Amino acid sequence: MRQPATTARATTSGAPGNVADVRKANLARVLSVIAAAGEDERLSRADIAQLSQLTKASVSSLVTDLLAAGLVTEIGVHRDGERGRPSVGLVLNPARCVLGMEINVDYIAAGLVDLSGKLLAHEVLPRANHSSTASEVLAALGELSQRLQAAAQAQGLMILGGGLAVPGLVNEEHFTVLQAPNLGWVQQELDVAALLPEPKTRFRLFNEANASALAQQQLMDAQENDFLFVSGEVGIGGGLIIDAELFVGPQGHAGELGHVVIAPDGKTCSCGGRGCLETVAGQEAILAAANLGAGVDSAPRQERISQLYQALEAGEEPALSAVSEAGKSLGIAVASALRLYNVSTVVFGGHFAALEQWMRPAMEASLQVHAPSIAGQARLLCSTLGQTGALVGAARSVVGDLLEAPYQLVD
Amino acid sequence: MRQPATTARATTSGAPGNVADVRKANLARVLSVIAAAGEDERLSRADIAQLSQLTKASVSSLVTDLLAAGLVTEIGVHRDGERGRPSVGLVLNPARCVLGMEINVDYIAAGLVDLSGKLLAHEVLPRANHSSTASEVLAALGELSQRLQAAAQAQGLMILGGGLAVPGLVNEEHFTVLQAPNLGWVQQELDVAALLPEPKTRFRLFNEANASALAQQQLMDAQENDFLFVSGEVGIGGGLIIDAELFVGPQGHAGELGHVVIAPDGKTCSCGGRGCLETVAGQEAILAAANLGAGVDSAPRQERISQLYQALEAGEEPALSAVSEAGKSLGIAVASALRLYNVSTVVFGGHFAALEQWMRPAMEASLQVHAPSIAGQARLLCSTLGQTGALVGAARSVVGDLLEAPYQLVD
DNA sequence: CCATATAGTTCAGGACATAAACTAAATGGT
DNA sequence: ACCATTTAGTTTATGTCCTGAACTATATGG
Numbered sequence: 065m066r067q068p069a070t071t072a073r074a075t076t077s078g079a080p081g082n083v084a085d086v087r088k089a090n091l092a093r094v095l096s097v098i099a100a101a102g103e104d105e106r107l108s109r110a111d112i113a114q115l116s117q118l119t120k121a122s123v124s125s126l127v128t129d130l131l132a133a134g135l136v137t138e139i140g141v142h143r144d145g146e147r148g149r150p151s152v153g154l155v156l157n158p159a160r161c162v163l164g165m166e167i168n169v170d171y172i173a174a175g176l177v178d179l180s181g182k183l184l185a186h187e188v189l190p191r192a193n194h195s196s197t198a199s200e201v202l203a204a205l206g207e208l209s210q211r212l213q214a215a216a217q218a219q220g221l222m223i224l225g226g227g228l229a230v231p232g233l234v235n236e237e238h239f240t241v242l243q244a245p246n247l248g249w250v251q252q253e254l255d256v257a258a259l260l261p262e263p264k265t266r267f268r269l270f271n272e273a274n275a276s277a278l279a280q281q282q283l284m285d286a287q288e289n290d291f292l293f294v295s296g297e298v299g300i301g302g303g304l305i306i307d308a309e310l311f312v313g314p315q316g317h318a319g320e321l322g323h324v325v326i327a328p329d330g331k332t333c334s335c336g337g338r339g340c341l342e343t344v345a346g347q348e349a350i351l352a353a354a355n356l357g358a359g360v361d362s363a364p365r366q367e368r369i370s371q372l373y374q375a376l377e378a379g380e381e382p383a384l385s386a387v388s389e390a391g392k393s394l395g396i397a398v399a400s401a402l403r404l405y406n407v408s409t410v411v412f413g414g415h416f417a418a419l420e421q422w423m424r425p426a427m428e429a430s431l432q433v434h435a436p437s438i439a440g441q442a443r444l445l446c447s448t449l450g451q452t453g454a455l456v457g458a459a460r461s462v463v464g465d466l467l468e469a470p471y472q473l474v475d
Numbered sequence: 476m477r478q479p480a481t482t483a484r485a486t487t488s489g490a491p492g493n494v495a496d497v498r499k500a501n502l503a504r505v506l507s508v509i510a511a512a513g514e515d516e517r518l519s520r521a522d523i524a525q526l527s528q529l530t531k532a533s534v535s536s537l538v539t540d541l542l543a544a545g546l547v548t549e550i551g552v553h554r555d556g557e558r559g560r561p562s563v564g565l566v567l568n569p570a571r572c573v574l575g576m577e578i579n580v581d582y583i584a585a586g587l588v589d590l591s592g593k594l595l596a597h598e599v600l601p602r603a604n605h606s607s608t609a610s611e612v613l614a615a616l617g618e619l620s621q622r623l624q625a626a627a628q629a630q631g632l633m634i635l636g637g638g639l640a641v642p643g644l645v646n647e648e649h650f651t652v653l654q655a656p657n658l659g660w661v662q663q664e665l666d667v668a669a670l671l672p673e674p675k676t677r678f679r680l681f682n683e684a685n686a687s688a689l690a691q692q693q694l695m696d697a698q699e700n701d702f703l704f705v706s707g708e709v710g711i712g713g714g715l716i717i718d719a720e721l722f723v724g725p726q727g728h729a730g731e732l733g734h735v736v737i738a739p740d741g742k743t744c745s746c747g748g749r750g751c752l753e754t755v756a757g758q759e760a761i762l763a764a765a766n767l768g769a770g771v772d773s774a775p776r777q778e779r780i781s782q783l784y785q786a787l788e789a790g791e792e793p794a795l796s797a798v799s800e801a802g803k804s805l806g807i808a809v810a811s812a813l814r815l816y817n818v819s820t821v822v823f824g825g826h827f828a829a830l831e832q833w834m835r836p837a838m839e840a841s842l843q844v845h846a847p848s849i850a851g852q853a854r855l856l857c858s859t860l861g862q863t864g865a866l867v868g869a870a871r872s873v874v875g876d877l878l879e880a881p882y883q884l885v886d
Numbered sequence: 887c888c889a890t891a892t893a894g895t896t897c898a899g900g901a902c903a904t905a906a907a908c909t910a911a912a913t914g915g916t
Numbered sequence: 917a918c919c920a921t922t923t924a925g926t927t928t929a930t931g932t933c934c935t936g937a938a939c940t941a942t943a944t945g946g
Contacts, residue, residue, distance in 0.1 A: 081500040081529075082903050083932050089492040090934085110893055118492075119935055124894060141943095148892025149942040290725035302815075306725065313817030314701040314717065324811040325845045327739060328803075336847040337810070392739075399748070400735040400808075404713075404815050406724030434736045436747040493934050494901050501903085521924055530904055535925060552912095559923025560911040888946090895940070901933090908927070916918085 087126075088471040090118060094126045095467050098136060098154055103180050106139055106153025127154060133473040134160060134222070135179070135466075156180050162466070163212060163226035163260065164459025166452075167201060168272065169194055169246045169298050170366065174208045175452055176216055176223075177459035179467065181282055185215055186452050198252045206258045213261055224466055224473075225266030226259060227458030229275035231297060233317050236269050245334060246298040265472070266465060270458045273319065273413075274310055277303025279457030280411050280447055291409035292401060293447070294321055294394075296416035298347050298365075304405060310461070322346065324397040341397045345390035347415055353386035369415075376422050384422060391423035395430025402438055413447035420446045498537075499882040501529060505537045506878050509547060509565055514591050517550055517564025538565060544884040545571060545633070546590070546877075567591050573877070574623060574637040574671065575870025577863075578612060579683065580605055580657045580709050581777065585619045586863055587627055587634075588870035590878065592693055596626055597863050609663045617669045624672050635877055635884075636677030637670060638869030640686035642708060644728050647680050656745060657709040676883070677876060681869045684730065684824075685721055688714025690868030691822050691858055702820035703812060704858070705732055705805075707827035709758050709776075715816060721872070733757065735808040752808045756801035758826055764797035780826075787833050795833060802834035806841025813849055824858035831857045 097115045101107045107115070113123045130136040139153040156179035164183075165174045172193065175186030189208055193201045209226075216223055232244025241252045256267050270278075277293035280303075284291065289308040295301040300322030304311040312318050322342040323335050330339030331349075343349055347365065351357055354375060356368040363371075375383035398410055416423065424444070432439045447453070466473070508526045512518050518526070524534045541547040550564040567590035575594075576585045583604065586597030600619055604612050620637075627634055643655025652663045667678050681689075688704035691714075695702065700719040706712040711733030715722045723729050733753040734746050741750030742760075754760055758776065762768055765786060767779040774782075786794035809821055827834065835855070843850045858864070877884070 081497045081504060083494055083497055083901085083934090084903095085500075086492050086494055086497055086902095086933060089496075093492060108893065120894065121896080121936080122934055124896095125933090145944080146892080147890065147944045149894070149940095151893055314819075315817050318815060318817040320814050320817070323814045323846065325737070325807050328737065328807055328845070337845045339845060396736050396739055397811075400811055401815055403731055403734050404729060404812055406726050406729035406731070408725075434739070434748045434750060435734065494903090494932085495934095497902060497933095519924070531925065532905080532927080533903055536902090556913080557923080558913045558921070560909095560925075562924055890944080890946105892943080893941075895938105897936105897938080899935085899937105901935105903932090904930085906928090906930105908925100910925075911923090913920105913922080915920085 088469075090116075090122065091126055091129060091470045091474060092468050093118070094123060095130060095135060095156075095470050099156060099180070099467055103155050103158075103182075106155055108151030108153065110151060112154070129474045130470060132475070133470060135470055135473060159220055159222060160224050161216060161221045162459040162462045163209060163216075163223050164452075164455035164457075164462075165205060165209060165226065165228040165259065166272065166275070166455040166458070167193060167205060167228070167230045167247070168454070169231060171451065172201065172205050172208060173452060173455050174205070174212050175455050175459065176212055176221060177456055177463060178221075179463055181456075181460045181463060183452060183456050184219075184221070185212065186455065187211065188451050194246065194248050198247070198249050201247075202255060202258065209259050223261055225268075225462045227268045227270060227275070227455075227462040228254070228259065229270045229272045229454035229458045231272040231299065231301070233320075234269045234271055236316060239267070239269055241269075266462055268458065268462050268465070270454070270461065271301060271303070271317070272297070272454045273301025274303040274312065275454040275457035275461070276413055276447070276449055277305055277319075277411075277457065278310060278461045279449055279453045280413070281305055281308070281457075282460065283448065284411075288409060290407050291411055291443075292319065292321075292398075292405060292407050293411045293413060294398070294416060296345065296347070296412065296414035296419075300342050300346055302401070304407070306405075306407070321397055321401055324400055326393045326396040341393055344393040345397075345416075350386050350390050350415075353389060354383040356383075373418075376419075387419055387422045388426040390419075391426030392430040394423070395427040396434055398427070398442075398444075399431050399435035399438070402442060403435065408438065408441050409443040409445065411445045411447050413449055413453065417446040417448075499880075501527075501533065502537055502540060502881045502885060503879050504529070505534060506541060506546060506567075506881050510567060510591070510878055514566050514569075514593075517566055519562030519564065521562060523565070540885045541881060543886070544881060546881055546884060570631055570633060571635055572627060572632045573870040573873045574620060574627075574634050575863075575866035575868075575873075576616060576620060576637065576639040576670065577683065577686070577866040577869070578604060578616060578639070578641045578658070579865070580642060582862070583612065583616050583619060584863060584866050585616070585623050586866050586870065587623055587632065588867055588874060589632075590874055592867075592871045592874060594863060594867050595630075595632070596623065597866065598623065599862050605657065605659050609658070609660050612658075613666060613669070620670050634672055636679075636873045638679045638681060638686070638866075638873040639665070639670065640681040640683045640865035640869045642683040642710065642712070644731075645680045645682055647727060650678070650680055652680075677873055679869065679873050679876070681865070681872065682712060682714070682728070683708070683865045684712025685714040685723065686865040686868035686872070687824055687858070687860055688716055688730075688822075688868065689721055689872045690860055690864040691824070692716055692719070692868075693871065694859065695822075699820060701818050702822055703730065703732075703809075703816060703818050704822045704824060705809070705827060707756065707758070707823065707825035707830075711753050711757055713812070715818070717816075717818070732808055732812055735811055737804045737807040752804055755804040756808075756827075761797050761801050761826075764800060765794040767794075784829075787830075798830055798833045799837040801830075802837030803841040805834070806838040807845055809838070809853075809855075810842050810846035810849075813853060814846065819849065819852050820854040820856065822856045822858050824860055824864065828857040828859075 113120045141150040161176045173188040176184040233242040273295035293303040302319035302321035304319040323340040327339035331343040333340035524531045552561040572587045584599040587595040644653040684706035704714040713730035713732035715730040734751040738750035742754040744751035
């Protein structure tokens with residue numbers, strides 16, 4: 065009548081719960097305490113014992129393993145006029161990192177993220193990806209990845225894994241992109257091996273909005289464990305963080321706000337549906353409503369977007385009402401989503417963040433009209449994530465996996 | 476940067492991961508294997524060892540504890556011409572049960588549910604709860620509960636806990652009902668102690684739709700671990716099952732489909748918003764659209780509902796179009812919800828199930844229009860849960876908790 | 887130079903799961 | 917009647933891991 069109890073599943077995916085599992089859990093526990101402290105705190109073994117509620121003896125033993133695995137390093141003694149034996153600081157090994165990558169419509173990007181989540185190096189390469197084949201794009205990304213791998217080696221950094229974010233629906237298990245309409249990809253298998261150095265400890269594939277949501281998480285207050293990230297790009301994506309974890313739903317595509325119905329009698333969407341949010345608040349929809357739509361001999365999107373901002377700055381119609389209509393629709397979709405997820409914080413990213421000043425009033429008004437009882441307590445924020453958001457989020461999530469399963473690296 | 480790792484949290488909510496936790500996990504594992512087998516299979520210790528991937532020795536020891544805790548009982552040897560020492564069957568103790576209760580608009584109900592999830596006894600008491608005070612309702616439920624407790628005692632059943640479902644938003648931790656507009660409750664604290672015998676091992680409070688979703692889970696195929704249950708009562712509620720677990724969101728109110736916006740320019744809802752699903756597909760909304768609305772001297776709702784069915788059977792307008800409009804709106808809300816949750820099965824309960832034959836065509840058409848890409852693979856079912864659904868679901872969930880944490884009962 | 891204080895390690899002890907040996911209780915052939 | 921065979925369940929020796937207490941290491945300050 066029930067699934068195997070969660071506790072049992074937590075041990076090691078179905079394996080019998082034996083004494084060794086306790087160590088796995090405690091390795092992760094110690095590591096999470098170290099990670100939570102941040103890099104400047106330099107916790108001692110004694111501190112960790114207190115924070116983790118383990119004994120000094122256990123912590124000592126566990127830390128020995130983590131040091132051997134290269135996940136943690138000891139750092140110079142920190143003395144400031146206190147009695148007693150000086151403590152030895154422990155921090156996440158700064159010489160380990162994860163490769164984060166992103167393929168988007170107008171660029172590819174890659175970067176190195178260390179175990180504390182810090183972006184050490186990155187490179188963004190503008191590239192018209194929708195006008196070349198998937199394998200060309202992947203080849204270009206492979207080259208970019210090679211450059212960053214070389215950079216890592218030059219700095220003595222060991223790459224432990226990688227994460228890739230793409231603007232579309234992904235199947236993480238099979239490393240396939242199911243749909244990425246804005247890239248022109250329909251069913252694309254990714255050659256993961258070409259992107260990472262051997263032996264690749266871990267590779268994960270992310271939807272761009274989900275990866276951005278994970279990156280956004282680092283910028284939020286520590287208590288803010290639940291929020292919806294709405295990514296306004298060519299399409300409108302969403303990433304949902306529940307209880308500090310990414311919620312992706314049964315097939316991994318939850319949070320997709322772009323196809324929430326906001327106007328039953330609205331326009332037909334690229335998904336075939338009618339009245340989706342994307343038909344009013346997607347980039348092309350806004351541009352079209354502002355008389356800057358894609359046409360036979362229209363300018364490239366980036367240029368038309370610049371024109372949109374110029375028009376907005378100048379206070380011109382129909383740009384203003386195009387954006388305001390988008391805001392109104394966004395408010396409707398957000399009202400429904402907040403209700404369904406029971407989340408009260410929304411973070412807007414991508415063009416929604418950039419359009420904030422023109423869009424927010426309409427969106428807030430719309431939320432007030434359609435969900436007055438939650439409008440008051442809802443926190444509507446705009447993200448400050450830049451172009452590296454998605455790759456950082458993808459990498460950081462892989463880092464999180466590594467830190468949650470350190471026993472994989474302890475021999 | 477991260478919450479304490481899930482694995483660590485799973486041990487025992489923050490307690491240090493020590494060897495004793497392994498036993499807790501394995502007690503639960505053994506119990507879940509026994510529960511999963513159902514009552515007719517009568518697994519032997521050897522069977523359990525195989526299914527749980529634990530050794531015979533461990534299972535023997537664990538079963539000894541479970542027998543001592545009274546969660547499991549041995550059942551007569553089962554022989555049918557096979558060689559070898561006969562096995563001793565193990566089943567969930569049939570002499571243990573949980574008290575399930577429900578308060579709804581038109582009735583109160585209570586029942587006894589055993590550890591296998593079977594409803595052993597129940598009583599439904601029609602009662603116009605909206606026209607009496609909360610404490611009167613609770614007193615009546617207390618009496619009902621007393622009767623079932625007496626019945627349990629008469630049958631030698633020990634009550635291990637209880638669950639109560641109410642049609643409104645609840646705060647499980649504080650045992651308060653935040654909103655139950657259809658009961659006329661605004662902020663109501665529940666005196667839990669009065670409802671259960673001492674010592675109450677466990678008491679939980681549920682939203683009615685969530686409880687029904689949990690009950691529905693038992694009726695689904697074993698693989699169907701993800702679905703949205705939509706409860707059409709006076710209000711429209713929802714319960715979301717993800718990965719075989721109830722998903723309630725950060726504040727515990729996720730899944731509420733009733734206030735999804737399906738018509739931006741629609742009617743004003745009781746929640747203050749505009750165009751909520753409930754303004755078209757709620758019981759009163761349907762009745763009003765069928766010219767059977769509540770008025771100064773209108774008949775009681777139950778009677779008007781009967782009139783609605785008569786009109787539908789007779790194929791009369793405006794009843795038919797009222798229901799069809801409701802179906803259309805329901806399709807829109809479901810389209811958005813399926814997208815946001817990435818779930819592909821929906822189960823309709825309450826009046827939606829009863830209205831199926833008149834409502835389904837419009838709903839399916841609407842889903843096809845607004846989400847053609849998922850309409851094909853979506854499974855739309857109608858529930859066969861009766862009036863006892865919510866109380867069974869609430870009780871079953873408490874049973875699940877007990878089975879997942881058997882160490883609480885092992886001395 | 888020694889009392890004091892704090893950090894970290896060592897060691898005996900206990901709880902568990904495991905594997906293998908062992909006991910228990912049936913069937914079936916001779 | 918007897919014994920080989922088969923399966924169920926228990927006992928025992930072993931190893932892992934955490935724990936608490938004793939112990940070592942290394943600083944400060946009078």
